[in-house]
Amino acid sequence: MGATMSRYPIELELHGRAVVVVGGGQVALRRTRGLVEAGARVTVVAPDVAGEFDELPVTVHRRRYRDGDLDGAWLAHAATDDPAVNAAVAAGAERRRIWCARADDAAASSAWTPAVARHGEVTVAVTAGGDPARASRLREAIAGALADGSLPLRRRRKRAGQAGSVALVGGGPGDPGLITVAGRRLLADADVVVADKLAPRELLSQLDPEVEVVDAGKSPHAHNLSQDQINALIVERARAGKLVVRLKGGDPYVFGRGGEEALACVRAGVPFQVVPGVTSAVAVPAYAGIPVTHRGVTQDFAVVSAHLDPTAPGAMADWDALAHGPGTLILLMAVAHLESVAAELVKRGRPARTPVAVIQDGTTPRQRVLTSTLERVAADAARHGVEPPAVVVVGDVVRLRAELARLRDQLVAA
Ligand SMILES: C[S@@+](CC[C@H](N)C(=O)[O-])C[C@H]1O[C@@H](n2cnc3c(N)ncnc32)[C@H](O)[C@@H]1O
Structure with missing residues (x-):
């Protein structure tokens, strides 16, 4: 032949x-x-x-x-x-x-x-000029792309009357590679995507043109849609038979109001699932060279929202406990009140020389890292024009960043 x-x-x-x-x-x-x-x-x-x-x-x-x-x-x-x-x-x-x-x-x-990759009702068969190893390498690549949603594996259009649902998907802190495989797959199947400002925006540009993208644009300063409007929107679209992906930054249940959206779905009788995400609280320090725990340095860490001034009425965090407590403190939404947060921690007993890192736009190409101490961090951050979103890390683990960098430089030089 x-x-x-x-x-x-x-x-x-x-x-x-x-x-x-x-x-x-x-x-x-x-x-x-x-x-x-x-x-x-x-x-x-x-x-x-x-x-x-x-x-x-x-x-x-x-x-x-x-x-x-x-x-x-x-x-x-x-x-x-x-x-x-x-x-x-x-x-x-x-x-x-x-x-x-x-x-x-x-x-x-x-x-x-052929070498065969299957995903649900989709079968991809590969032949490669009679070279089985080449065909099977291609098959593996295709199977991976089918699994992670980077191929257009959209469901057939739903029949009218078929139930829709909502998936609360954690998109990770910004690097598009940090969404989970389950999240990526749901995104590829979605009819409607309602995205937060801090969700990995690059993923939105890969969606099919027919997918409805709603930019909920939530940020500390600009609420394009109120939380009630978002809840109403996801419920309404799901009731119309759509698969709605609510794409959030980091993990949906870490200061993400995902719990409120889940409650709204359950109250409305709309099926929902949650896909946990890589939270910025841990991943952003990691990308900046800071492990949140380290043997011999600290055994515990706490993640705290500092969106309220600790001295203001209504602030719920126990700053006394946080000043004496966990080895590593991870503060989210802390840029606006950095001065009073740092002062409060020192006043209540954290040594003024405790190392602090402020990581802005972590895991993205715009990532900036500032290292300082509790007594100086507010002034340093102001001088460098640090802006949200940023993760603030307080504790001795911050020193590991310099240690890692020094060892890496030595290796490069060797
Ligand atoms: C409303 S909270 C949501 C947290 C999110 N659910 C998570 O698990 O990462 C928003 C805060 O997360 C932090 N954050 C999220 N993404 C970040 C990033 N790429 N770089 C630095 N901080 C980030 C900032 O402190 C920001 O103000």
Whole structure:
């Protein structure tokens, strides 16, 4: 068969149909497994058959192939390590006008078995010029892309009246690679995406044009939509049969008001799921070279919202406990009140020299890191024009950033 001639791809319905596999080694085993999964009635012919065949619902003839074995078969696989036997099977198949896949010689085959990636009802079959290793590398890449949602795997349009649902998806702190596989997949399936300001915006540009994108644009200063309006919107779209992805920055349940949105869905009888995200509280320090715990330095950390001035009435955080308590303090939404937060911690007993890091726009190309101490951090941040969003890390773990950088430089220099 001419190598340049194009082949004709096709899927076969093998359920209940007889297929003969000649060969009893690992290649024959793989083929047999695939055929069994497709529901074929498989007969295996080989003098030596791998033990794994015993666990499969197949008929095994422990002998050499002989003419007549293919009678009644719809398809044959020649997968022995003896080219003469494979050629005899292929010739027998040709005489009976049935297709035969030869494992040893793609060019002499009348049928090829592709490398297959499956995802739900989608099947992608790959052949690569008779090079199985190349086909299987491609298959792995495609399977990964199907799983992480980077291929347009959108569901068929929903029928009218079909129930919609809401997924509260944590998008991670900004780097688009930090969304989870589950979150990415839901995003690829979404009919409507309602995105926060701090959600990874790059992912929005990859959505299908027909996906409705609502920019909820929530930030400390600009509320395009109120929380009540967002709750009403996601419930309304889900009731209209849409799959709504509420894409949030970091983790939906860490100062993300995800709990309120979940309650709104449950109260409205709308099915919802939550997909946790990589929170900025841990990931932003990590990208800046600061582990939030470190053996011998600290065993605990606390994540605190500092959006209220600690001295203002209504501030709920126990600053006394935080001044004496966890080894590492992670402060979110702290830029506006950095001066009074730092002063409060010092006043209540944290040493004024405690190291502090302020990381702005963490995990994004705009990331900036400022290191200082509790007594100086407010002035330093003001001088460098630090703006939200920023994560503030208070504690001795901050020193690890310089240590890591020093060791890395040494290695580069060596
Ligand atoms: C309303 S909270 C939401 C936190 C989010 N749910 C999470 O788990 O990361 C917003 C705050 O998170 C922090 N933040 C979120 N993304 C950030 C980033 N990329 N860099 C620095 N801080 C960030 C900032 O403190 C910001 O003010």
